[in-house]
Amino acid sequence: MNETRRSILGALDDGPISGPELAEGLDISRAAVWKHVEELRDAGFEIESGGDGYVLAGVAAYNGPAVExxxxxxxxxEYYDSIGSTNDRARELATAGVADVAVLADEQIGGRGRLDREWAAPAGGVWLSVVSRPSIAPxxxxxxxxxAAVATTRAAREAGVDARIKWPNDVVVPVDDTAYRKLAGILTEMEGETDRVEWLAVGIGVNANIDTADLPESATSVRAEAGDVDRRVFVQRLLEEFDAYRTDLDAVVPAWRxxxxxxxxxxxxxxxxxxLVGDAVDVTDAGAxxxxxxxxxxxxxxxxxxxLRPV
Incomplete structure (x- = not known):
């Protein structure tokens, strides 16, 4: 987001503020203030003008500036109404040296899961890929x-969904003791050398505000389990949880368990x-x-x- 517009939003957080006060505080003209406010309105920020100045009434949009x-x-x-694959775009950004970027889309037309399986990603979902450049061994x-699985699960549970994790990378909703429906999937891609990771692109796909009729029979959505969710808030909570765990990797496995x-x-x-058939008893500190x-x-x-059902 443009830094001036970010500063205007920060000023609006403290209550009504006039155009002249914004201009003086930001050292820009009143005409520039008006232009930035109009651009924020175009981006979905509900900014009202009154006798006391500008007021931020709400944020209804689902896009990059709104999530930031x-x-x-x-x-x-980096937001797209439609994209082939957020992970493909994330890889492009990663190879260009970019870090700490979340590629977000309303729909994917070329989504894929593990082993290049097709992944349905219609409008209304949360299709997200995060680029990181961590200083860790492969x-x-x-x-x-x-x-990412823990972060997605926590965001879904805050939205009212009984989300759980199926090893290694599926977020599911239990149906009974053994059956479940898939809510979200995660695909991580990386580039690195034997002793270090160059970059990671963590792709997260969540069936959010989607009708189950538009999903495979084995899948479910936030809408089906708990009603529609504010995707802007959902993505924020997911990114915040993911950031907390990527900076404290020792906490990941206990949270996963x-x-x-x-x-x-x-x-x-x-x-x-x-x-291999047997009873799953634990995960190692490396996630195995x-x-x-x-x-x-x-x-x-x-x-x-x-x-499987118990023997």
């Missing part, structure tokens, strides 16, 4: 995926080395799943996990 306003996390938001990169649906479940994990099998405990760092 009041966001308690150091992200710049072995700790999976914690960013778990952090707190919301985990997978721990305690009978699971089948499809791995590159073959299928620990499975108790008939032949002993096995630690799984990657794979597709399915919950």
């Amino acid at each position: 306003y009041g966001l308690d996390a150091p992200f710049t938001v 072995a700790r990169a999976p914690l960013y995926t778990l952090a 707190e919301h985990a649906l997978t721990i305690g479940q009978r699971v089948r994990v499809d791995r590159p080395s073959g299928e 799943l620990v499975v108790e099998t008939d032949d002993g405990r096995v630690t799984v760092s990657a794979g597709d996990c399915e919950h």
Whole structure:
């Protein structure tokens, strides 16, 4: 967001303020104040003019400036009404050296999940990719995926959804002891060397204000579970939680365990080395799943996990 417009919004936070007071405080002309106010109105900020000056009545928009306003996390938001893939754009920004940017879209027309699976991303959802340049070893990169899962789960629970986490990267809503419907998915991509991460692009897709008729049968949405959510506030809370955990990676796994649906479940994990069946008993400090099998405990760092009914 333009710094002058950010300063105007900050001044409006303290109550009504006149054009001349804004001009003097920002060292710009009154005409410039009027122009910036009009641009803020065009961006969806409901700024009213009265006898006491300008008043911010509300923020109805869902776009970059609206999400940045009041966001308690150091992200710049790049918004699109429609985009092929927010992760593709995030990779472009990352390779150009950018950091701490959140690419946000109302809809994706080329969304994808793990293993390049198609991901339905219609208008009304939260389609978001966050670019980070952390000073960590590649072995700790999976914690960013778990952090995103925790952040998404917390934002969904604040919206009234009984959200839980299915290892490693799905946010789901339980139906019964073993069944669930998918609410959100996470796809993390990275570039780095053997000893360090160059960048991470964490893609988060949430079925927010979407009718279940527009989703696969195995999916659900915030709308279906708890009614429509203010997506601007939802994204802010998600980014704030993600920022808190990416700066405190030691807190990620305990928080993940707190919301985990997978721990305690009978699971089948499809791995590159073959299928594994057993009881999920824990996750390691690096985010790997620990499975108790008939032949002993096995630690799984990657794979597709399915919950099974108990034997």
